[in-house]
Amino acid sequence: MSETPTFVTHLECSETGKHYAADTLQGLSEAGKPLLVRYDLEALGKAVSKDDLVRRAPEFWRYREFLPIRKAENVVRLGEVMTPILPAPRLQSAMGCGDILIKDEGRLPTGSFKARGLALAVSMAKELGVKRMAMPTNGNAGAAMAAYCTAAGIESYVFCPEDTPQVNVREIALQGAHTYLANGYINDCGRIVGEGKEIMNWFDTSTLKEPYRIEGKKTMGLELAEQMGWDVPDVIFYPTGGGTGLIGMWKAFAELEAIGWMGSKRPRMVAVQAEGCAPIVKAFEEGSRHAEPWVDAHTIASGIRVPAAIGDFLILDAVRDSGGFAIAVDDDAINAAQEECAKTDGILLCPEGAATLAAFKKALKSGQVSKDERVMLFNCATGLKYPMPEAGGFIDLNKPVDYSAMG
Numbered sequence: 554m555s556e557t558p559t560f561v562t563h564l565e566c567s568e569t570g571k572h573y574a575a576d577t578l579q580g581l582s583e584a585g586k587p588l589l590v591r592y593d594l595e596a597l598g599k600a601v602s603k604d605d606l607v608r609r610a611p612e613f614w615r616y617r618e619f620l621p622i623r624k625a626e627n628v629v630r631l632g633e634v635m636t637p638i639l640p641a642p643r644l645q646s647a648m649g650c651g652d653i654l655i656k657d658e659g660r661l662p663t664g665s666f667k668a669r670g671l672a673l674a675v676s677m678a679k680e681l682g683v684k685r686m687a688m689p690t691n692g693n694a695g696a697a698m699a700a701y702c703t704a705a706g707i708e709s710y711v712f713c714p715e716d717t718p719q720v721n722v723r724e725i726a727l728q729g730a731h732t733y734l735a736n737g738y739i740n741d742c743g744r745i746v747g748e749g750k751e752i753m754n755w756f757d758t759s760t761l762k763e764p765y766r767i768e769g770k771k772t773m774g775l776e777l778a779e780q781m782g783w784d785v786p787d788v789i790f791y792p793t794g795g796g797t798g799l800i801g802m803w804k805a806f807a808e809l810e811a812i813g814w815m816g817s818k819r820p821r822m823v824a825v826q827a828e829g830c831a832p833i834v835k836a837f838e839e840g841s842r843h844a845e846p847w848v849d850a851h852t853i854a855s856g857i858r859v860p861a862a863i864g865d866f867l868i869l870d871a872v873r874d875s876g877g878f879a880i881a882v883d884d885d886a887i888n889a890a891q892e893e894c895a896k897t898d899g900i901l902l903c904p905e906g907a908a909t910l911a912a913f914k915k916a917l918k919s920g921q922v923s924k925d926e927r928v929m930l931f932n933c934a935t936g937l938k939y940p941m942p943e944a945g946g947f948i949d950l951n952k953p954v955d956y957s958a959m960g
């Protein structure tokens with residue numbers, strides 16, 4: 554990889570289009586909006602072919618020409634495997650629908666797809682000489698940042714809402730981050746990071762407040778297209794918090810079309826949220842381009858408990874341009890979908906992943922998705938990181954084991 558040039562030309566404000574220099578540390582644009590990485594796609598398309606990819610290791614660094622890192626020695630590795638696309642045949646026949654494909658992101662380091670974004674953000678931070686990083690998190694992003702920072706020799710500070718799942722808080726701390734809980738939401742934690750910048754001299758790695766997490770999440774779009782023979786599903790259900798993955802995949806598809814690897818076909822992008830925190834769904838239904846902050850956000854799907862997303866307009870633009878929609882499901886439907894998928898096809902979804910299944914079922918019923926469409930659901934983390942219902946019959950070894958009583 555050391556000899557591979559990158560094709561980055563500049564960073565661009567996602568709202569005004571103003572250009573900013575690459576290869577310097579950047580946060581938001583002057584307009585306070587996310588910056589997007591732009592590439593010389595013509596040169597990129599000439600430098601790499603689909604066949605070149607086939608010969609590379611099955612990890613997301615195989616898309617290095619599409620990524621911004623200049624020096625191989627700055628790539629921080631913890632085993633960034635390509636994640637499988639699982640079929641769910643029994644669920645499919647029970648639901649009487651077309652192909653259900655589950656992209657299982659729980660296989661990534663730290664057990665969630667946050668590893669994609671943070672592997673990139675931390676590698677770029679290393680390349681640009683950052684010594685200390687900070688972020689607010691509902692759990693998974695903080696765990697990924699802690700792990701990659703520690704692997705990179707960068708100090709990390711992570712701030713969580715006090716009701717963040719304990720397993721996340723503990724894994725973050727165990728992987729080396731200075732870890733704090735605050736009695737507020739993720740946005741309040743974001744304020745701690747923002748306001749502490751001067752005093753603490755840390756780099757703000759909040760969702761979309763630096764340009765590179767999107768580039769990492771973009772690899773989901775590149776990867777699923779390659780795995781599907783440079784095709785895309787008809788519909789993608791994506792559990793949407795900050796929206797990095799949805800925005801990143803949408804960017805990936807545009808770049809693939811620009812270099813001629815894919816046609817103009819796009820999946821309909823569906824933003825899935827929880828009824829207890831659905832700012833994007835509300836904005837979609839009202840026809841707005843920006844979402845109002847959600848008051849009193851609550852859901853068991855902590856990864857999508859994001860009351861205000863700075864990239865709201867990028868999410869809503871992608872959803873609308875794709876002909877998709879935004880949809881909310883309640884926690885009971887999430888729990889039921891998780892149990893159904895686990896018991897039907899042996900796939901343990903995380904609550905956010907289960908939300909996509911619940912949303913798909915709801916959309917099938919309402920006719921927003923038809924039975925012949927090929928659907929991809931995103932399971933963004935391993936279900937093992939979350940609390941599960943109590944289970945297990947008791948066997949008293951002081952008595953003979955009663956096999957006849959076993960179900």
Ligand SMILES: *Cc1c(COP(=O)(O)O)cnc(C)c1O
Nearest residue numbers: 693794795796797798856905933
């Ligand atoms: C962060 C997270 C999400 C939301 O992802 P975004 O790209 O930020 O919208 C969904 N599910 C899980 C498990 C997460 O950790």
